Amino acid sequence: MESLYGIKMCYDIVIIGAGPAGLTAGIFARSKMMKTLILEAGRVGGQLMSLYPEKGIHNYPGFESVQARKLSDRLYAQAESLGCEIRENEKVVEINDGDEELIVVTPKGSHRARSVLVAIGMGDFRPKKMGCPGEDRLSGRGVSYILPVKEELVGKKVVMFGGGNSAIEMALISDSVTDTAIVHRRPEFRADESNVDSLRKSNVRALMNASVVSFNGGDAVESVTLEQDGKTFDVPADLAVINIGIDANMDDLKKWGLELTPGGLVKVDVNMGTNRNGVFACGDAVDYPGKYKQIITACGEAATATQSAYKFVKKPYWA
Numbered sequence: 001m002e003s004l005y006g007i008k009m010c011y012d013i014v015i016i017g018a019g020p021a022g023l024t025a026g027i028f029a030r031s032k033m034m035k036t037l038i039l040e041a042g043r044v045g046g047q048l049m050s051l052y053p054e055k056g057i058h059n060y061p062g063f064e065s066v067q068a069r070k071l072s073d074r075l076y077a078q079a080e081s082l083g084c085e086i087r088e089n090e091k092v093v094e095i096n097d098g099d100e101e102l103i104v105v106t107p108k109g110s111h112r113a114r115s116v117l118v119a120i121g122m123g124d125f126r127p128k129k130m131g132c133p134g135e136d137r138l139s140g141r142g143v144s145y146i147l148p149v150k151e152e153l154v155g156k157k158v159v160m161f162g163g164g165n166s167a168i169e170m171a172l173i174s175d176s177v178t179d180t181a182i183v184h185r186r187p188e189f190r191a192d193e194s195n196v197d198s199l200r201k202s203n204v205r206a207l208m209n210a211s212v213v214s215f216n217g218g219d220a221v222e223s224v225t226l227e228q229d230g231k232t233f234d235v236p237a238d239l240a241v242i243n244i245g246i247d248a249n250m251d252d253l254k255k256w257g258l259e260l261t262p263g264g265l266v267k268v269d270v271n272m273g274t275n276r277n278g279v280f281a282c283g284d285a286v287d288y289p290g291k292y293k294q295i296i297t298a299c300g301e302a303a304t305a306t307q308s309a310y311k312f313v314k315k316p317y318w319a
Contacts, residue, residue, distance in 0.1 A: 024075065209228055
């Protein structure tokens with residue numbers, strides 16, 4: 001029987017987001033033989049592919065080190081091989097209540113679902129900008145928010161901006177093939193001690209307590225002007241990579257009728273359930289006391305959320 005939306009197919013679960021959390025949820029859903037659809041507003045991979053595809057990840061179990069792009073590719077391949085239907089560039093605009101089902105609406109059509117799992121990470125995010133003269137004009141011409149592949153770094157003077165794990169790890173990648181400096185506005189890095197120790201042992205030049213005055217150059221970046229201890233000076237640069245965080249847009253969560261925390265993220269219970277019947281959530285989109293944002297955390301939450309969705313849909317005798 002067709003629904004009011006004229007769609008015959010009904011999925012056991014529709015997963016919104018194809019980052020590590022969403023793909024992991026798909027893998028677990030298919031292990032339980034749930035008919036699974038994964039919808040991704042952009043490209044599969046989430047932040048791994050959009051912000052730091054070349055970064056090495058050193059704290060994901062089972063890998064001494066794995067490139068972000070390769071981890072994303074493996075998760076994608078595993079989810080697809082198990083039978084997940086995955087659609088890129090299909091943004092969810094509504095999650096409506098149907099007749100004993102949920103209707104997930106996108107510009108390309110509507111999908112019936114017996115359960116929905118929200119795994120949108122930081123939503124429609126954009127890299128944060130420095131807001132300095134020359135940044136916008138030279139964007140794409142030496143000012144970047146993503147580290148290029150190693151082969152494109154050779155022979156260039158690279159200046160990295162940021163103090164977190166991603167910035168340091170990208171600086172170390174760059175240092176393996178070319179002259180690299182990292183600029184941080186505080187006296188200490190906020191990254192993990194192991195990354196800071198690796199940085200100290202490398203040839204990366206660390207410029208602490210330094211702020212950016214401007215990005216300089218004609219058709220391309222030639223230098224950056226910094227201020228440190230009340231003095232300004234220029235650092236030669238062919239590539240300036242900015243990694244100071246992201247501006248998240250989580251407005252979709254409100255449109256979908258989800259109860260949010262004071263911080264604007266999804267409020268979940270211990271089973272990753274939301275205030276809406278049949279809607280679950282996991283990953284960076286959710287918040288709770290003690291939340292620790294890591295890839296492995298998002299994947300663990302995805303397993304819990306999928307188990308909860310399975311119980312909701314299949315109602316096994318043991319649940």
